[in-house]
Amino acid sequence: MTETSVPADDTSVRLRRRSQKKGALLFVRDVLVIFVVALLVSFLIKTFLVRSFFIPSSSMEQTLQIDDRILVNELVPDLVELQRGDVVVFRDPGGWLPPTAKPTQPPLVAAVDWVMSAVGLSASDSDDHLIKRVIGLPGDHVVCCNTLGQLTVNGVPLQEPYVTVPAGVTSVSKDAFDVTVPANSLWVMGDNRYNSKDSRYNREQPGNGFVPVDNVVGRAFVISWPSARWEWLDNYPSVFAGIRESNG
Structure with missing residues (x-):
């Protein structure tokens, strides 16, 4: 063979x-x-470490515009201390946001959005969070307003270049208040002071307008989109430099 x-x-x-x-x-x-x-x-x-959010309202104009994308440092406040002037993202303390129903998405779109959100490329939960500027830390005595229309923190008047007010208005807030920030809480305000539902606006809510530090997701540090608006977000240390430390 x-x-x-x-x-x-x-x-x-x-x-x-x-x-x-x-x-x-x-x-x-x-x-x-x-x-x-x-x-x-x-x-x-x-x-x-870092998370993306988009801006859903005009409460932080002119610092932040509607639909701006921001990056948030999640090491704040757990590993990095909060500072007065920080722009922070936080979960609703209760009653600050109206109840909203989540839009229904086709299964494929919902799955893609979930994956994108999981890796930080989507910010589908931005409507469940708020963004404001920290004005008062625990123990701070925050008052509005002095004879020049300025906020004072621990008796020190603030000259706030980031604030937007209507033309001809001299006071940085249309509502007067005199508060001492409780322990483990913050007093926050929007830069667009006459169009911001912030601590001052929510004083009749369960938390009396104060935001628990535990609700803070992180500090916004850069506008990432649109590219024409890319910039670092300032916390204006010079504005708050003269304030003595509270005992809070």
Whole structure:
């Protein structure tokens, strides 16, 4: 009985095809590994370091415009202390936001949005959060307003260049108040003072207008979109430099 020999050319073709198939499978495997690692890293960054939000209202104009995208440092306040002047994102303390129904999305769109939100590329929960500027820290005595229409913190008047008020108005707030910030709480105000439902506006809510520090998601530090508005967000340390530290 004679054996049928396989031509060398056919063997070479078979080996080449097998090698190409194996190479393609390895490429697909590597792409999937890179994708999963990228998702995991993005998820960890979004959960513990940096998170994206969009601005849904005009309460922080002119500092922030409607639909601006911002990046938030989530190390504040757990590892980095809050400062007066910080622009912070926080969860509703209760009654600050009207109840809203989440829009119904097709399953595929909802799945994509969930993935994008998980890695920090989407901010689908921005409507559940607020963004304001910290004016008073725990123990601070915040009063509005002195004879020049300025806020005072611990008796020190503030010259606030970031505040927007209607033309011809000299007071930085249309509502007078005199509050001492409780422990573990903040007094926050919008830069668009006459169009901001902030601490002053919510004094009759359960928390009396104060925001628990535990509700703070982080400090906004940059406008990331649109590109024409890219800039770092200032907390204006010079505005608050003369304030003595409270005992709160």
